[in-house]
Amino acid sequence: MTTETGQRRWIPGHKRLFTPLGEVRGKQPVPGGWSVSCKCGWSASSPSPTTAEAERVYRQHFDEVANELERLHIPHQRRSITKISGHKREVSPRGPSTRGKPVSEGWVSACACGWTHELPLRTFRAAENAYADHVDTLAEENWPVCKRCTQRKRPSQMSTSSPRMCKPCRTAATRAWAAANPSEWERHRRRSYLKRRYGITLEEADALLADQNGKCAICGAAEGDSRGFRMHIDHDHSTGAVRGVLCNLCNAGLGNFRDKPELLLKAITYLELHTRGEDRHAGTDDQAAFC
Known part of the structure; x- marks a missing residue:
C-alpha cells in the first residue's frame, strides 16, 4: 500500500x-x-x-x-494537530468498514464545535487532514500560545514533540541544548541514526564492536583514525542485515568493490602478480649494481 x-x-x-x-x-x-x-x-x-x-x-x-x-483507524502518517478547547476530531465511516477494503461511501470529517466537511473523504487520512485544515482556519484568538515566544501560532505550526512550543522555538531550544551538551547530543544523534538506518540500538552497536575487541573486523585497526573517522556499521545492501563493524577505509573498500567477492579475488590476484613482478625487477637491479 x-x-x-x-x-x-x-x-x-x-x-x-x-x-x-x-x-x-x-x-x-x-x-x-x-x-x-x-x-x-x-x-x-x-x-x-x-x-x-x-x-x-x-x-x-x-x-x-x-x-x-x-x-483499526490508526494512521501511519498524520499531520500535527494541537488540542484546542472546544474542538475535537470526529471522523467516522459512512458505510461498513471491511478489513483491507476502502469504505464504500467514504469518511465523514467533523469537529465537536459543529463543523462538518461538505463532502465525504475517500480515506481516513484524508478526513483527518481535512480536520487539521479546519483547525488552522480558526480565529486567531483560538490559536495556541507558544510558551517560549508567547505568540499565538496556527495549530499546524506547533511542535509535535513539544505541543506547547511552536516549531521554530522548539528548533532553537534543541540547538541551544545541543551546544550546551555536545556529548549528550552526539550520543542522541547516533542512537537515532542507528535505529533509523540499521534498526539496531546504540547498546547493540557497542556490543558488536566489543565482540571485535574494539577493532575493525577486516584490518584490525583501532576505532578512529588520524582524520577523526569513527567505526562504521557494515550491512548487506540486498538484505539489510548487519554484518559487523569496519573502519572507514575497509567499509569504503567493500563498497567500491560493490560487495562482490569475485571482484575482490581478482584484485588480490592482480596485486600478487604485480608485486611478484616488482620483486623480480628489484632483484635484477640489485644484481646489476653489485656487478
Missing part, C-alpha cells in the same frame, strides 16, 4: 530482513533461496528463490499489517 503521494509507508517496528541460505555468487541464483522475515518477528513459511520474490512476499506481510492498522 502507498500514501496519498504514492510513496512507501514506514511502519514502526517493521523492517525487512532477507538472509541467503546458500553462497551468493554475483547474479547467479542462491542454491537454498532466501529466508524472508520481519523485525516484528514474522517470517515466511518457505524460502524465496530470488530477492524479487522475497520482496513480494514481504510486501504481502507489510500490506496485511497496514490494512489492519487502517481497519
Whole structure:
C-alpha cells in the first residue's frame, strides 16, 4: 500500500530482513533461496528463490499489517494537530468498514464545535487532514500560545514533540541544548541514526564492536583514525542485515568493490602478480649494481 503521494509507508517496528541460505555468487541464483522475515518477528513459511520474490512476499506481510492498522483507524502518517478547547476530531465511516477494503461511501470529517466537511473523504487520512485544515482556519484568538515566544501560532505550526512550543522555538531550544551538551547530543544523534538506518540500538552497536575487541573486523585497526573517522556499521545492501563493524577505509573498500567477492579475488590476484613482478625487477637491479 502507498500514501496519498504514492510513496512507501514506514511502519514502526517493521523492517525487512532477507538472509541467503546458500553462497551468493554475483547474479547467479542462491542454491537454498532466501529466508524472508520481519523485525516484528514474522517470517515466511518457505524460502524465496530470488530477492524479487522475497520482496513480494514481504510486501504481502507489510500490506496485511497496514490494512489492519487502517481497519483499526490508526494512521501511519498524520499531520500535527494541537488540542484546542472546544474542538475535537470526529471522523467516522459512512458505510461498513471491511478489513483491507476502502469504505464504500467514504469518511465523514467533523469537529465537536459543529463543523462538518461538505463532502465525504475517500480515506481516513484524508478526513483527518481535512480536520487539521479546519483547525488552522480558526480565529486567531483560538490559536495556541507558544510558551517560549508567547505568540499565538496556527495549530499546524506547533511542535509535535513539544505541543506547547511552536516549531521554530522548539528548533532553537534543541540547538541551544545541543551546544550546551555536545556529548549528550552526539550520543542522541547516533542512537537515532542507528535505529533509523540499521534498526539496531546504540547498546547493540557497542556490543558488536566489543565482540571485535574494539577493532575493525577486516584490518584490525583501532576505532578512529588520524582524520577523526569513527567505526562504521557494515550491512548487506540486498538484505539489510548487519554484518559487523569496519573502519572507514575497509567499509569504503567493500563498497567500491560493490560487495562482490569475485571482484575482490581478482584484485588480490592482480596485486600478487604485480608485486611478484616488482620483486623480480628489484632483484635484477640489485644484481646489476653489485656487478
